[in-house]
Amino acid sequence: MTTNRRTALKLGSAAAATLAASKAQAQKDPDVIVIGAGLSGLYSAMLLAEAGATVQVIEGRDRVGGRLFSARNVEGNPEWGGDSILGGYGRMQDVSANVGVELVDHQSRRDLSPEAHKDPTNTELALRGKLIPKGDWPTHPLNVMPEGAKDRFPGRGFFQAVIGQNNPLEAFEDWLDADSAQFDRSIYEVFKEIGWSDEAINLNYNTNVQYGTSAHDISSLMWFFTQAWFKLQGDLDRVAFKAPGGNQSIPEAMAASLPGEVHLSKEVIGIRSEPGQAEVHCGDGSVYKAKRVICTMPIPTMRWLKFDPLLPALKAQAIATVPVQKITKIIMVPKKPFWEDDGFSPAMWTDTDCGEVRALREGEDANQITCLMAWGRGYLADKLDSFSDEDAMARVIADYERIRPAAKGLLEPAGIKSWQSDPFAAGDWAVWSPGTVTTMVKALIDPADRIHFCGEHTATSNRGMEGAMESGERAAFEVLDVI
Template sequence: DLENWHDAAHAKFDVPVHDFLRSKGATDEQIALGYETNMSYGTESAHDVSMLQLAFVDHWQAINREGPGPRFTGVFRGGNQNLPIAMAKRLRGDLLEERRVTAIELTDDGATVHAVDGSRHRARAVVCSVPFPVLRHVRIDPLPPAAQQRAILTLGAKPITQFHLVPKRAFWEDDGLSPAFWSDGPSGSVLANRDGAEGGAVTTLTVWCSALNARFLDRFGRDEAAHIVIADIERLRPAARGALELAAWHSWERDPCAGGTWAIFGPGQVELARPLAAPHGRLFFCGEHTAISARGMEAAFESAERVSLEVLDALSTKMR
């Protein structure tokens, strides 16, 4: 049940993934290799992510794989970034960029948003999609209720640093292996991006460095970090020597507007899933971290639908 995974009836599973796996007979060494190497959920180890969230995510992904059929969209034409760009073009009114928010002040009939450049923006309602690792540095007056404030201050986000590499030649044809691979070294997980449908030509490789590996690479500058990653790929795949060129690099945890990627519920935090998204006066919350029955981009869409109805209801109720 995707909408009730956080129910108190399942609280016995709101424990560290590590503890759950140990209870099933796994050794620390097996957990380190099988879960903590390029782990999809967690900030540093199997100790800091709830087994209940992981079970929910696995179930959600299984349903996605089985359900959509030909309607499933894996990637938008030209890249997923084209979706928010297209959506932004359809917005009415001004889209104000490069205005870092420092404070949100709430009153009975609206809210005022303060930006670092000194500007103020008054509205009858404010919708906030700011990830909690960033929002915890924004002053909200008055403070949200205790449970919601605790979520803002403590909810984790997955550290990921990505390297987008352009192959100057198809080195995988030389060694006879897949262009994509998984390792326990600095190169982490390497995925192949293809032109068009499955089976199309490989255009780029995306290196996903997660958790402590991401934080290790974040200690270096762009060029040195890329050198470490490419050297590791060349060590593992000698056919790749001289074949890879860095096109782009991004640390999501060091991004001041992100603070990480998707939300991570630590052990004992699943009870915050509902209160963290509740309206706080004229301040409303959305974003992947506030969704209940989905994750990723689908979660962002889910939360957008919910928050739009919340705002409409609040404003129409005030007018009646």
């Protein structure tokens, strides 16, 4: 083909247009795309922006905050998700102050009366549908507590103290050391070794299970770390901070502090790494490009992502197999203080469909109970999810009323939240099965091609909100090292 002047001109303008487009693209493409506007994503974006990197946060939901989600339709904004900011949460406390959120200490409201911290058994015990007055418990026929502990209230407070007495870790951060792998077996085995019966394990651990579905499927190494970490929180400062307006106010203020807007309703469906750049593909057809990507998505939601190239085998295995806790919560608002009629606390620890019911005091008056929150965990969460929302709430209220006839007709359902039915969470916190800790935690953290990973499931020295922040910080520094 001969090139005349006209064609040359045409080619020249096409080349110029391409150049202009790629320049605009270069200006538009940030250094880093952060997927997820929960605590870990927002904190990593804040640190990257502070260090001078350009960053775009994209979020699948139509709100920021992720697993911080406040029930703003209920007095005092109780939390569907992350609740207490504890004594050792340095990053959470600092960042909240820096973005203008003044935290309020709710520790004195965590127990039923201002004097209740002296009485950790202020929650009532109800087994097989019947309330057991505290005085009756030590000699009650259903009391299967271990010898020497017949007067103890069953559940987490008790077994966590026992784990503390048998914790072999010298420093809790050692939980990921190769030497600690010897402790990575089921917590069931540990309880058996210290002489507990199956009935005692079932009552204390498997009822209202907080980590895993039973003592068989949870790592004792995870518990040794978690127990020592929780103890440290209280030893540092016995506080339980919350944000006015609900904890969701914290990520909202963090997002507002970023130089650019968070792009909401951008459900990521795939990430492609290429030489020189990464592409993030969203369900609405949009594509974001950057030098690096930080993926903060919770473990089960990553199972729906297309990674190109495929992730390394161990990382793919960790994403496919590390379990997360199942939790379904129900909020009930009392029409009147029925507990004044029957003389028992409205907070109950049960083996019925009510699960564990907490009495929350979130309003102006720190002594007034504003709502009851029922926690269904593990298989109970699955069971509640198998009903319609209305039927699940009716079921929990009916069970509560059976135990507490004084509550009949006085509990108004105010909402239900199943974290595992939420497509942007698909469950709650990561839990570690026996024999997986020393390999799977690292596999979840490791970067793959141009993708870096954070989120509470990748924290190594903290759990919960502070774990999310720790992981966001680590990912931001990881990226700053390579861009």
